[in-house]
Amino acid sequence: MARKIMGETRRAAAQGWTRRAALGLAAGLGLGLAMAAGAAAAAEKVAVGALRFTSHAPTFIAYERGYFADEGLDVELKFFQAAQPVAVAVASGDVDFGVTALTGGFFSLADKGAVRVIGGLMSEHPDHDGSAVLVSNKAWDEGVRSMADLRGRSFALTQFGSSFHYMAGRIAEANGFALEDMRLVPLQKVGAMIGALKSGQVDAMAIVPHIARPLDAAGAAHIVGWVRDLGPYQVTTIFTSAANTTERPELVRRFMRAYARGIADYRAVMLDQDRDPAATEAMVDLIHKYVYADRPREKAAPSIKAGAVHLNAGAALDVADVERQLTWFKKHGLAPAGLTMDKLVDPRFQPAGE
Amino acid sequence: MDLRVVGLTHVYAGAPVLQDIDLEIPSGRILCVVGPSGCGKSTLLRMLGGLERPDAGAVLQVGEPPEGCLNPLTYIFQDFALLPWRSVAGNVALALEDRRLGRAEIARIVDDVLARTRLSAYRDALPRQLSGGMRQRVAIARALAVRPACLLMDEPLSALDAQTRELLMDDLVGLWLREGFTACYVTHNLAEAVRLGHRVAVLSRRPGRVREVIEIDMPLEERAERMPELAVHERRLWQLLREEAAAADQELADV
Amino acid sequence: MSEPACAHAREGARPVPYRGGGFAPRPRRWAGAAFLAGLIAFWEMCSRLGWISPLALPAPSEALAALRDLAQSGLLAKHLGASLGRLAQGWTLGVLAGIAAGLAAGLFSLARAGILPLVAALFPIPKIALLPLFIIWFGIGEESKVATILFGTFFPMTIAVYGGVDNVDRTLIRMGQSFGLSRLSIIRKIVLPGAMPAILSGMRISASIAIILLVAAEMIGAEYGVGAYILLAGNLMATDQLVAGVMILSAMGLTVSWLLGMAERRLLRWRA
Incomplete structure (x- = not known):
């Protein structure tokens, strides 16, 4: 972990050489727009950290159904066992995007200027099962x-x-x-x-x-x-590195657009599973490729269906609740006292999608 | 108390080491046992003291050990076998500790035996602070502390240099003159054997048998002065041993 | 060259070249501390100059500040008390059990046949992998934490004691028998003191292992404890507290090593 972070430090120190800096330069020259517009342009490589949970389904949907590719993103999924290492990997620059609950560790990384929240994903909703x-x-x-x-x-x-x-x-x-x-x-x-x-x-x-x-x-x-x-409780959020928000906002925007399509697909099917059984089964098949893959489908399907949680349309972020959480964590000494909402959340990518 | 060895035979891993040994150690006398290396001298000594069981034959105590004897058969080892973590007095006391003696009684015996062996000045020294000769003196004091009926000495001077050996031999002679102990003294050094033994038993090479027992009829206290006469005995022992030693030397060690 | 040396040189004689020396490190009391201080100063300088990102590693001064905050809040004593209690119990029980098993394996053929393969099979198992089982067996209270440390210290101790007993000079044991000492006396007065150097070095190793296992032991339901503090710091990505916690562990290691060094000097005076 430390090694990777130091790698990032070194990379940042040796600016002018790195892939990221070069891209930033290109964007600055107005080439970024051209790249984003044309599907003909080479797709941009992006690493997305994922956990094998049903609540991460939009990641798999957007990947499988080509929504990332539509935005000119060549996504590589990197799998983790827990959310905290994803945040660390984003901080170190090994991964570009991730999904996490707001935790003391995440707040600390945000305070160090490493990561920022760009959208909301899972939330507690009066009409749906939550925790x-x-x-x-x-x-x-x-x-x-x-x-x-x-x-x-x-x-x-x-x-x-x-x-x-x-x-x-x-x-x-x-x-x-x-x-x-x-x-x-x-x-x-x-x-x-x-x-x-x-x-x-x-x-x-x-x-x-x-x-x-x-x-x-x-x-x-x-x-x-x-x-x-x-x-109301904003359980999980979508985040990226602070560097991405400042140096590659257009890329972040495209990622969020694709991700919102994944969420929309999921909501359309999984939050009312009886409406279109065929679509539900197709969705279960898709998710089963990533979640409970070690179990046979007939055993995995009930868990996947039962695990359908409420995801926010358009990756909307409940900013007020995020602020409430931050206040609570600070009050209990679990988040750095100096961390502000400005530093934690970048609202420019809201709302995502159409 | 006499010690008698009758028809003692022992086999190690199929190979006989000792065969039909008959020996007699009368009370108050020193029997030296010499033989080529590997002839089973040390095994014989371990059997004399009951540390090893013979396959056939027996070691017999004849008569009762003298009054006040705590440990009738007491060893003195080649490498002293002192506990390095105990002082001189502590090492001597060790031999007395499982004997239901009071603390004061043990202290009295230790003081007494250290005085008799002229070690009182060293009572609190650790073994590592002592020379080899002094260490063996401590071991001898420890052996005397249990008032043995018979001392079993396994090459007690072999780990010492030649000068120390001379001094300790004088000590042992002086001690015998004062205490008159019984002893079986195993050695490969013929000079020691003729200086200390009233009788010397010569063992053959493996399997060890008693080739001859020679009597040296000269008072121990005179032997230091009458070396030339002793040389005759020594030469005779060497003649007996020579072939055995040469043959033993050529054998392949397979034990 | 001096006059006589010149004379020798004319005869074709020269001093034998010196080839000895080295390979005999001697303790340099202050060099170690100075080296450590220099390293920390260098680390501080790198942090201050921004060569080391605060994300990667906090400056030693920040870690020390975290340590000071901890001490002032009164939690340091709570954490230390909890951890030292667990260490003392787990380590003492592990050491005693290890001495018993090592003695048995060193003295009795049957025990040796049973214990040695068992130790060889179980020693390499990372105790952290057994944590879920320990929860079931011992619950989430102090027992599972003590058990983790106990299991971690038992095996190296058994191996050390067994080796030490095996190396006790057999002529000393024969000597004890020849003076009619009881079996118990021989074990107590000859075997145990003879194995003491090995027992002490086993204690050294097992004490370090106990400290290593502290963090693992305190993963389960621990509110207080140095390991719990470090885990929390890790969860919160509070690297200054993390390093402060690690410093406490190091200090514990140094203290234990110092105490055992004193015990060695006292108990092994006879070795010189």
Whole structure:
């Protein structure tokens, strides 16, 4: 990681040589416009960081259906295990675009002038399943029936400063108790969180619906509430490097246009899956190439369908909520105090698409 | 207490090492055992003290050990076998620690034996601070501390230089004159054997048998002065040993 | 050339060329500290001049400032207390179990046959890979953290003790037997002290491994602890805190090494 970042520093120091600087120069001379306009011009190479989650489906759709190519982008997908390394890779210049929840690590990278938010993707929506709040059978037996009962209970997270941490904060805030009134248990991995919840070692956690519902149905845990009930929440955002926003805004714009088409396709099919079953199946086929690829299709399909979350049309960003999140992270010492919205968000790429 | 070896035979990995050994170590006398290297001298000594079990034959104690004897069969090792982390007094005390003696009693015995071996000034020294000769003196003091009926000495002077060896031989003679201990003294050095042995047993090369036991009828205290007479015995021993040693030297080591 | 040397030279004699020396590093007490200080000063200078991006590596002064903030907030004591408690428990239990297993393997044929292959098979397993199992076995409380450190220290300790016991001079054991010492006395008074150099060097290695495993151990449900602090710093990309945490680990390593050095000087005085 450090090596890559140092590589970036070196690259930046040796300006005038790099691919990026050369392109910036070309754009400055007015050649960029010509390149962008003509499909005849050589496609521009762009690396997109992706996670094998259903919520990253627009990336796969735009890639598979040639929306990136339509914008003259020669996209290379680079796969990661977690969102934080994508942000680091964008900061180091190895990847151009990524999708992440807003976390302490991301805020820190933004504060260092490495990354910027350019759009919104997943959000909690009153009409759709979002993350559910689960409690263990043990806690249930002890009378925990709602989010308000979580006061004085333990709550599993991946890490401090993660979106799970923030959700815990929202739960506490909405129910009128302090975050400190819950015992937060960082367990690094979602698998470990589920294991700890099932075995009653933690009382509660928040998790995406396609994991929460089966656990609830199997009697391994109980859903006691939904995060969407806590108000609007911009869960994941689309981001790029700060250098891209300043040196290659046109490229960013084209990327966002293509990405918005991917989102539109997804919304049209996945948010109302019964309307056109054939289209739904085709979409599942497409996503299955990337998500749950290690399982046979018939086993993957229910998870993919159940994992259909709400994605914002046109990659619209709920700026007000982003600001609220930033304030919360700062208040809890999880984001740099000096980070401003100007530095975090570049609104020039809103709205994306037609 | 006498020590008697009867028909002792031992086989190592199919090859006989000792065959039909009969020996007698009468009380108050020193028996030296000489033989070419690899003839089983050290094995024999380990059997005398019960550290190894013979395949056939037996080692017998004849009579009761004297009153107050703590460890009837006591070894003195070639490389001293002192615990490097214990002082001189601590090393001597080690031999007394599993004997149900009081702390004061142990201290008294240690003081006494260090005084008798003239080591009192070194009681707190660590082995590494001592010369080889001094280390062996400590080992001898440790052996005397348990008031042995019979000392089993395995080449006790071999790790020392020639001058130290002379000094220690004088010490051992002086000690025997004062304490009159019984001993089986294994060595490959014929000069030591004729200086210290009332009798000298010559073993053949492997498998070791007793070729001859010669009697040296000269008081130990006079031997330092009567070297030329001893030389006769030494020459005779050498004649007995010579062929065996030469043959043993040519053998391939396969053990 | 001096007069006599000239005379020798005329006879065709010359001094034998010197070929010895070297290969005998001696401790230079201040050189190490000076080297470290110089390196840190150089690092600080590179940061100040902008040769090292703050994104890549914080300046040592920033890391020290983070450390000072931590100390002033009172959290340093909490983190250190939690970590040292886990280290002390896990390491002590691991060392004791390792000594027992190493002794058994060094003294008894049957134990050797059972323990050695087991150690060879389990030692190379990264304990971090077993974390999910440890959660199931020991829960997410202190037990799993202590167990991680215990397992990490047990194996190197077993190997060190077993090797040390194997190397105890057998004539010393024969000597003990020849003086009629009991088996227990021989183990306590001859085998254990004889294996002490190996036991201490095993303790050195296992203490370092325990510190290495601290971060892994505190991945699971740890609110306080130096490892948890470092993990949090990593999550927040707070590189100054990250480096500060690493500095604490280094300081712990240095302290342990210093304490064991004192123990060695005390316990192994006889070796000189």
